[in-house]
Amino acid sequence: MAMLLGKKIGMTQVYDSEGRMLPVTVIHAGPCPVMQVKTTETDGYNALQLGYEDVKESRKKKPQIAHAAKAKTTPKRFVKEMRLCDKAEPEHNVGDSLTVSVFEEVKYVDVIGISKGKGFAGVMKRHGFGGFPASHGCERKHRAPGSISSFASDAGHGGNLKKGKKMAGHMGHCRITTKSHDVISIDTERNVLVVKGSVPGPSGGYVIVRSSHKS
Amino acid sequence: MKTELLDAVESGSLKSKVPHFEIGDTVDVSCRIKEGAKIRTQIFSGTVIARKGRGVNETFTVRRVIGNEGVERVFPLHSPNVLDIKAIRSGKTRRAKLYFLRQRTGKSVRLGQRHSAHTVSK
Numbered sequence: 001m002a003m004l005l006g007k008k009i010g011m012t013q014v015y016d017s018e019g020r021m022l023p024v025t026v027i028h029a030g031p032c033p034v035m036q037v038k039t040t041e042t043d044g045y046n047a048l049q050l051g052y053e054d055v056k057e058s059r060k061k062k063p064q065i066a067h068a069a070k071a072k073t074t075p076k077r078f079v080k081e082m083r084l085c086d087k088a089e090p091e092h093n094v095g096d097s098l099t100v101s102v103f104e105e106v107k108y109v110d111v112i113g114i115s116k117g118k119g120f121a122g123v124m125k126r127h128g129f130g131g132f133p134a135s136h137g138c139e140r141k142h143r144a145p146g147s148i149s150s151f152a153s154d155a156g157h158g159g160n161l162k163k164g165k166k167m168a169g170h171m172g173h174c175r176i177t178t179k180s181h182d183v184i185s186i187d188t189e190r191n192v193l194v195v196k197g198s199v200p201g202p203s204g205g206y207v208i209v210r211s212s213h214k215s
Numbered sequence: 216m217k218t219e220l221l222d223a224v225e226s227g228s229l230k231s232k233v234p235h236f237e238i239g240d241t242v243d244v245s246c247r248i249k250e251g252a253k254i255r256t257q258i259f260s261g262t263v264i265a266r267k268g269r270g271v272n273e274t275f276t277v278r279r280v281i282g283n284e285g286v287e288r289v290f291p292l293h294s295p296n297v298l299d300i301k302a303i304r305s306g307k308t309r310r311a312k313l314y315f316l317r318q319r320t321g322k323s324v325r326l327g328q329r330h331s332a333h334t335v336s337k
Contacts, residue, residue: 009221012225012271013228013272014227014271015294015295021294026224028220185224185227192224194224
C-alpha cells in the first residue's frame with residue numbers, strides 16, 4: 001500500500017504508444033514528510049501521518065508547529081494519516097520523505113478529493129430522476145420529484161416519509177473516491193503523477209492518492 | 216506552476232517537428248491504419264480548410280471531393296498516427312477557415328494557385 005498527498009493541477013490529453021488519445025489528470029504528488037509514526041503499542045494501530053505543502057507558521061497554532069518541529073519539518077497545510085497493516089512494523093521513520101517514486105511499481109491508483117460544490121440542487125441533477133414531460137399538458141412540474149410517499153406504499157411508517165428518501169438538497173463539496181485510475185506516467189523530478197480520467201474536486205484542490213486494491 | 220506542469224506533461228505528446236503547411240494548401244496526409252494485426256499507411260489528399268486548437272489539441276481539417284461527395288477528415292496534428300503531411304500546392308485564400316468550399320461544387324471548388332516557397336521546393 002502506497003499513499004501520497006497532493007494537489008490536482010488540471011486535466012489535459014496525451015497519446016499512448018498506440019496513438020490513442022487519453023484524457024488524463026495531472027497531480028502534483030508529494031514530497032510528503034512523515035510527521036508521526038503510530039504503532040499498535042502506542043496508539044492501538046499502525047499508521048503514518050503525512051504532510052503536504054508548507055504553510056506560514058503564523059497560520060498554524062503552536063502545538064501544530066511543535067508537532068512539525070518534532071519531525072524536523074515545517075508546518076504543513078494538508079495532513080492526513082495513512083493506515084497500515086496492524087501486524088507488520090511501519091517501515092518508515094519520523095522525518096522520512098515520501099516522494100512520487102512510491103508509485104513506480106503501481107499500475108492503478110484510487111484518488112480521494114473534495115468534489116466541487118453544486119449548491120442546492122434538484123432531484124434531476126442530484127439523484128438522476130427523470131422529471132416530467134416538457135409538453136403533453138404537463139404544467140409547472142417539469143423537474144419535480146413526483147410523489148414522495150403515500151399511506152399505502154409506506155405501510156408501517158404511519159404516513160411519514162421513509163428514511164433516506166431522495167430529495168432536493170445540497171449537492172457536492174463532499175469526500176469522493178474515484179477508483180482504479182491507470183497510472184500513465186510519473187515524473188520524480190517535478191513530483192508529478194499523471195493518471196487516466198478525471199478526479200474529484202477543482203484544479204488546485206487537495207487530493208489523496210493511494211494504490212488501488214486492483215493492483 | 217500550474218501551467219508549467221501541464222505543459223511538461225503535454226510536451227511528451229507533442230511532435231518535435233511539424234511540417235509547415237497553410238490554409239488552402241493541397242496536402243497529402245500519410246496516416247497509419249491498423250487492420251487487425253496489420254499496420255499500413257494510407258494517404259488522404261485534399262485541401263486544408265481549417266486549423267484549430269492549440270498545443271496537443273491542435274487539429275486540421277482536410278476536404279476533398281470523391282465522386283461528387285464531399286469528404287472531410289479531421290486530423291490531430293500531433294497524433295502518432297499522422298505520419299507525414301506533404302504540402303503539394305498552395306491555394307490563394309483570404310481567410311483562415313475555408314468553410315465556404317462546402318457550398319461549392321464542380322470547378323468552383325478549386326482555389327487559385329499561389330506560388331509559395333514551402334510548396335515550390337517539393
